[in-house]
């Protein structure tokens with residue numbers, strides 16, 4: 314997608330005027346709304362750049378949903394650069410390959426070697442971690458640089474004065490406000506000047522974790538633990554992605570299926586019915602049936618999406634959005650958190666050069682200009698994967714499987 318001309322002009326204007334000289338960086342006060350994975354990464358990057366960072370989180374404690382997350386090389390590279398290499402290695406499992414299987418027979422339709430090939434081709438590993446472990450890593454990294462306000466829901470933002478108000482009535486003034494408040498972002502409404510509702514995607518995700526020790530007892534499931542791979546079972550209107558986490562002790566399963574009107578409240582994740590989950594995947598191959606029998610409880614997560622925005626920066630030039638607040642996406646490319654962490658890195662780099670308050674607005678617009686094409690492409694590609702993965706059985710599905718199989722044969726040759 315082409316950059317808007319107005320944004321394109323921001324980059325040459327801003328970048329030549331910033332010279333990196335840590336002694337001349339003007340320390341600013343950043344207020345970050347939301348302490349999810351994106352907000353934490355931004356707190357670290359902006360704090361390390363020399364700024365004061367206050368983070369406001371509505372929850373009373375920091376916690377992540379009990380599920381795994383894929384860390385692709387674009388993110389592991391950043392985490393390693395930030396000093397988290399050892400922890401990441403300890404906490405993650407590196408899959409040897411990705412395999413796509415037909416939902417009802419389990420036949421392999423696609424296979425790609427990962428493992429060391431990822432390090433060789435992208436200079437950094439592809440790995441799988443528990444979300445809570447990633448949250449802990451980022452929290453440790455960010456905590457020396459931030460003041461965290463828990464139980465602090467932001468209810469309004471005065472963008473012209475960079476002032477936010479909490480539900481308690483307390484107000485805070487900053488130089489810059491970053492909205493990292495997720496797919497239901499309040500800050501987004503302020504930036505775009507209206508309330509826009511997330512688009513229901515028609516899909517929901519069950520998430521569950523199985524103890525790998527249970528899988529080792531079954532000769533048909535044991536290979537999934539002995540040879541860590543990411544397995545995708547793809548079928549009409551549904552698919553499953555599954556992989557090992559936590560030193561191969563736990564097996565994470567995400568089951569994407571048509572949403573039947575899951576109650577949408579404040580929470581993103583709601584306890585789901587295990588029986589309904591099993592019924593939703595009845596008729597899938599025997600290993601899937603066995604895996605789902607091992608699930609004792611599940612969460613259900615209605616998947617929300619939004620169209621790419623025209624702007625992530627308020628006209629005042631003092632408030633900007635990042636992560637799911639501006640570019641939420643279907644998890645069908647496993648890049649939502651990755652994009653939020655990249656946003657944080659770019660904000661940190663740009664604001665490690667700021668020498669005057671007059672540069673704040675242009676730097677925020679440069680941030681959008683640098684990030685927008687990549688995040689928009691990723692949002693749209695995730696939507697396309699929804700169609701590709703969920704094709705009904707028939708000629709298009711056969712064509713998809715043939716091209717996957719050809720790719721597999723090339724790779725195995």
Ligand code: FAD
Nearest residue numbers: 347349351371383467494495636637644647648649650651
């Ligand atoms: P969030 O994680 O939503 O954080 C927002 C924070 O803001 C929350 O803590 C919230 O409590 C807080 N908040 C909200 N409103 C307010 C307010 N008014 N005041 C104060 N605080 C507020 N991404 C990947 O990269 N890899 C994957 O493998 C992957 N798998 C996924 C699987 C599923 C099933 C789903 C649903 C998503 C997946 N994602 C994945 C996407 C990823 O989880 C999100 O993109 C990412 O967590 C977004 O981070 P964020 O910090 O922008 O927002």
